Amino acid sequence: MEDILWGLIIGFPLGLVLGLSIWCCCCLMNQKTCNTNIKTSLPIQVTGANPGTGANSDSTGTGQDSPRTSGWSIYMIQWLEGLIKRKNVASACGIPNYAFKDLQSATLDFSTIIGKGAFGSVYKAHMETGETVAVKVLGTNSVQGEIEFLTEVVLLGRLHHKNLVNLVGYSTEKGHQHMLVYDYMSNGSLSSHLYDENREPLRWDLRVQIALDVARGLEYLHYGAVPPVLHRDIKSSNILLDHSMRARVADFGLSRQEMMIPHTSKLMGTIGYLDPEYVSTKKFTKKSDVYSFGVLLFELISGRNPQQGLMEYVELAAIDAEGTGGWGEVADTRLDGNFDVKELTVIAALAYKCIINPISGKRPSIRDIVQNLYWTCSRRNQTQNVPDRAEEPCFEFDIPLSHERSFTELER
Numbered sequence: 001m002e003d004i005l006w007g008l009i010i011g012f013p014l015g016l017v018l019g020l021s022i023w024c025c026c027c028l029m030n031q032k033t034c035n036t037n038i039k040t041s042l043p044i045q046v047t048g049a050n051p052g053t054g055a056n057s058d059s060t061g062t063g064q065d066s067p068r069t070s071g072w073s074i075y076m077i078q079w080l081e082g083l084i085k086r087k088n089v090a091s092a093c094g095i096p097n098y099a100f101k102d103l104q105s106a107t108l109d110f111s112t113i114i115g116k117g118a119f120g121s122v123y124k125a126h127m128e129t130g131e132t133v134a135v136k137v138l139g140t141n142s143v144q145g146e147i148e149f150l151t152e153v154v155l156l157g158r159l160h161h162k163n164l165v166n167l168v169g170y171s172t173e174k175g176h177q178h179m180l181v182y183d184y185m186s187n188g189s190l191s192s193h194l195y196d197e198n199r200e201p202l203r204w205d206l207r208v209q210i211a212l213d214v215a216r217g218l219e220y221l222h223y224g225a226v227p228p229v230l231h232r233d234i235k236s237s238n239i240l241l242d243h244s245m246r247a248r249v250a251d252f253g254l255s256r257q258e259m260m261i262p263h264t265s266k267l268m269g270t271i272g273y274l275d276p277e278y279v280s281t282k283k284f285t286k287k288s289d290v291y292s293f294g295v296l297l298f299e300l301i302s303g304r305n306p307q308q309g310l311m312e313y314v315e316l317a318a319i320d321a322e323g324t325g326g327w328g329e330v331a332d333t334r335l336d337g338n339f340d341v342k343e344l345t346v347i348a349a350l351a352y353k354c355i356i357n358p359i360s361g362k363r364p365s366i367r368d369i370v371q372n373l374y375w376t377c378s379r380r381n382q383t384q385n386v387p388d389r390a391e392e393p394c395f396e397f398d399i400p401l402s403h404e405r406s407f408t409e410l411e412r
Contacts, residue, residue, distance in 0.1 A: 094157075095153060095154070095157040095167070095168075095169060095170060096168065096169040096170075096181075097169070097170060097171065097172070098169050098170065098171045098179070098181060099171070099173070100171055100173040100176045100179075102127070102128070103125060103135050103171055103179060103181070105128075106125035106126055106127050106128070106133075106135070107123040107124070107125045107135055110123055110137065111123075112124040112125070114134070114188075115189070117237075117238075117251060118233075119136065119138055119139060119251070119253070120136050120137050120138040120139040120177075121136070121137050122134050122135065122136045122137075123135045123136075123137065124184065125181075125184075132184045132186075133168060133169070133181050133182065133183065133184050134165075134181070134182045134183070134184045134185070135179055135180075135181055135182075136179060136180045136181075136182065137177050137178075137179050138177055138178045138179065138180070139177075140177060146172055146178075149170075149172060149178045150170075150172065152253065153167070153170045153172075153180070156180070156252075156253070158225075158226075159220075159221070159225055159229065159252075161216075161217060161220040161224070162216075162246075162248075163213045163214065163216045163217030163220070163246070163247065163248050163249060164217050164220065164221075164248055164249050164250075164252070165182050165183055165185060165240055165248045165249065165250040165251075166182065166183050167180060167181070167182055168181050168182060168183060169181035182250070183242075183248075185240035185241060185242050185248060185250075186241075186242065186243045187240075187241035187242060187243065187245055188240065188241060189236065189237045189238075189239065189240055189241070190210065190236040190237070190239040190240070190241065190247065190300075191235075191236035191237040191239075193241070194236060194299065194300075194303050195303075195305065201303075201332070201334035201335065202300075203338070204335055204338060204339035204340065204343075204344075205380070206245060207300045207301070208343065208347065208373070208376060208377060208380075209246070209247075209377065210239070210241075210245075210247040210300065211296075211297055211300055211347065211373055212370070212373040212374060212377060213246055213247035213248070214234075214239055214247050214249055214293065214296065215293065215366055215369045215370045215373055216370055217247075217248060217249035218231065218234070218249060218289060218293060218366045219366045219367055219370050221249070221252060222286050222289070222365075222366050222367075223366075223367060228286070229252055230284055230285070230286060230288070230289055231249065231251075231252045231289050231292075232252075232253075232268045232269055232284060232288075232289070233251060233268065233269050233270055233273075233292075234249075234273060234289055234292035234293055234295075234296055235270050235272075235273050235292065235296065235306075236296060236299055236300075238250050238251045239296070267279065267282070268284070269292070270307075271307060272295065272305070272306030272307040272310065272311070273291075273292040273295045273296070273306055274291075274292070275287070275288035275291035275292065275360065276291075276358060277291075277358060277359070277360045278291075285360055286365065286366065287360035287361065287363045287365075288360065289366065290354050290360075290363050290364065290365065290366055290369070291354055291355055291360070291363065293354060293366065293369065294350075294351045294352070294353070294354025294355040294363075295310070295311070295351075295354075295355060297347060297348075297350065297351035297354065298310060298311075298314050298330065298348070298351050298355075301327075301330055301331060301332065301344060301347065301348055301351070302314075302330045302331065302332055303332030303333070303334055303335075304332075311355070313330070314330065314352070314355075317329050317330045318352060318356075321345075321348070321349075326341065326345050327344055327345050327348035327349070328341055328344065328345075330344075330348060331344055340380065343376055343379075343380065346372075346376055347373070347376060350364070350369065350372055350373075354369070
């Protein structure tokens, strides 16, 4: 009897602990299964996720787009299209559907044109609510049907970043062209500030800030968006400036055709900004965007048009820079020498690393670029705030990709 009593005293607590352990394991497994099901049934971005540590991060450092990423993109588009066929998901997602007559009235019968691009014309619109927006009327040559268009609206509507021109609405009434409604950028395009003689030349510090803004916008598209977004047409006319002269990336798209056929034979982009590897292989990657960004950096530095011999000029300057260690000759003459020579040398060297390598995998990632431009701006601010500050050691451009947090995230 005493042995039985001792057995109960010892066995009961052990059984209780074992039972609780099994119960906890079951709960954890159920929670994991639930989370997996949610991700499978609703493949959308979680707002506020760290763009530098997500599953879509380029952990290899090559910037290439894996087959798994492409498959995920196709699955997501097919899932959305099936859902949109059953109900108006775009409006349900909180993206306003504007009536055609309201946009027609706000644009004075589409007479307030402010720009024209490959995908259609853009009009300035004063809405009855008092807000000012930009309305892009897609060209009549668009092959998108209503389902494909609404799918793109849902995908674009989920991309929100302070350095992107964000989508704020759409219009898709029968009998009329599809329209996209965006935030209005009151200071126009970067190209107009670089080449319009009637405008004041951009200050050097503002050019550096614009470069950082654009890099942050691209970093979000490459690493923060789900699925990742390739811009495919980075150029100065697609960089818009808001009321405070902060830069935002415009004209990024996610058309169904591009997602379903990632490596189409038709070249996309603008001559002068095109990645030579993309031209030869017809394969566009994140590093193709990096090449275009490198061209844009030299455009900011020099004030020269990429379609008017900018790269030939850069190649000649690079030969001279190897001997002197400086890139001062490429500086925009409109700056009148008002720039930091060391900053220009660092940024020009970074831009050169984006374009010099014919093998795209050897170019820096856009995350590396953000980090380096951030340090350039930080160094200037610290030098201005702390007189006679000792010079900081020079830093390298090849920052390890294992760095867990981007400076974009640190500043938010």
